[in-house]
Structures are given as structure tokens and as C-alpha cells.
Amino acid sequence: MTKHRNVYRDRRDFLRLAGSGLALAALAPSMAAAQTPAGGPLKIAMIGSGREGSALGTLFVKAGHPVMFSSRNPERLKDLAAGLGPLAQAGTVEQAVAFGDIVALVVPYTAIEEIGKAHASALAAKVLVLDVSNPIPRRDGEDFVKRVNDQGGAGVMTAKLVPGAHIVRGFNAIGSGQLAGLAHRAGDPVGVPIAGDDAKAIATAEALIREIGFEPVLVGGLAMGKHLVPGTPLGGVHTPAEIRKIAGTLR
């Protein structure tokens, strides 16, 4: 547990309070975000525990959350989990989906269809599916990325591939190697642009993001998720004010 963490009695408290942030969010999102409590031992499943998934999951563990890192070959993750102590464990994708109150998708974007097909109903029951994945031409192919963009881009597409899930895109364009160093930065915090349509999922994501030392900035609904990819104006490291300014120019 770190000093940054507020402690709530149980996960129900966290979810109730995150949910209550919603009503406020409808009235004044920035105020509600400041009042949304971060904390509570939420169980977090990392689907994809490569460079970005392991770095982000490590921050969740350090904030005091039980995290299951998953792989199709979980043996590979035993050292990572062991090095992080008792809050961390390694499992299969199936085990992680069953484990998490929150599921983070940190996989090549091409894998989301398969994951959605295999786990749609379980994922739809989670309070938050954090979509960190991006369609990347160099990795996924120009044709694939064009198909995603033709259907509204990452965000809208993730909602189609994982129907019913409460999706928030976030952390899409902050490099894995930078996360630990940027967390809890002195002075202006690093902003994390997020996009989502579900108020409770947004409130939960905002709480988690603050807890691990960043400042969430809601830039719009999932349709804005197409702007949360590397190499775009919102990509990289920005202050919250910079993100708001850039987001104001995007449609």
C-alpha cells in the first residue's frame, strides 16, 4: 500500500462511491473527478502483460490492488508476479477474466476480436474494461487499421468487438518505459486523456488513474477514442491543460 491510497472498507464501497461520482459527473465532470475516491482493493485483470500491460499492472499493484497478470503462457509471468509480492499473481486469460472487477485490455488490437468472442458476457459484467490497445499499421497492417478507422476508430470498434462492456480508453499513448517515472510526478501531473460513454466506468477509471499518480482528462465519448493512439496530437506526455486545449480542436 502506498501513502497515495485512500482505504475503503471493501470493494462495494469503492464501486458505490465511484457510482455516486456519476451523478456529480453529469453536473460538473471536473469537480466530480476530484471528489471520486481512489482506492479500495479492486481486483484488476491484465489481459496482455507485455511491455505496457506489465508496466501498468505494476502501478496498480503498487497502489495496493490485487492484480492478475495474464498470458496464454502464464509460466512466463511467474517472475514478474513473484517480484511484485503477494498482491500480484499470474494466470491464464480465462482466469484473469474471472478474477477481475476491472479488466485492462493491453493486447495487439487484432487480438480484441478473439477476446471479445470468448469472454463477451463476462466482460460485459465488469464495472470497467480499460482499453489500452491501439490499432497500429506497422504491427497490425494498413488494411486492418483502415477497417477499424472506417468503423469509427478504436473505441467505437472496441465497443463492437466487446458488446455490452463498459469501456474507457486510456493510457493508449504513454510509453511503457515512461509510466513508472511519470507516475506521481512533482509539479503538474501528467494528464491521461480518456474516452468513454459509461459514467460509472469513467468514474472508476478516473479514480484509478489518480491513484497511480496521473490526472485523467475526459476528452469525450468512445467516438473520441480514435484520437487516443500514438502519433496523434493527444499522443505522448501532456499536462491536463494541454490535453484540454488539444482535445478542443479535435472532432
Ligand SMILES: NC(=O)c1ccc[n+]([C@@H]2O[C@H](COP(=O)([O-])OP(=O)(O)OC[C@H]3O[C@@H](n4cnc5c(N)ncnc54)[C@H](OP(=O)(O)O)[C@@H]3O)[C@@H](O)[C@H]2O)c1
Ligand atoms: N508498449 C507501449 O509503450 C504501449 C503504450 C501504450 C499502449 N500500448 C498498446 O498496448 C498494447 C500492447 O502493447 P505492448 O507493447 O505491451 O505489446 P507486447 O509487449 O507485445 O505485449 C502484448 C501482450 O498481448 C498478449 N496477447 C497477444 N495476443 C493475445 C491474445 N490473442 N489473447 C490474449 N493475450 C494476447 C501477449 O500475451 P501472450 O503472453 O499470451 O503472448 C502479450 O502479453 C498494444 O495495443 C499497444 O498499441 C503500448
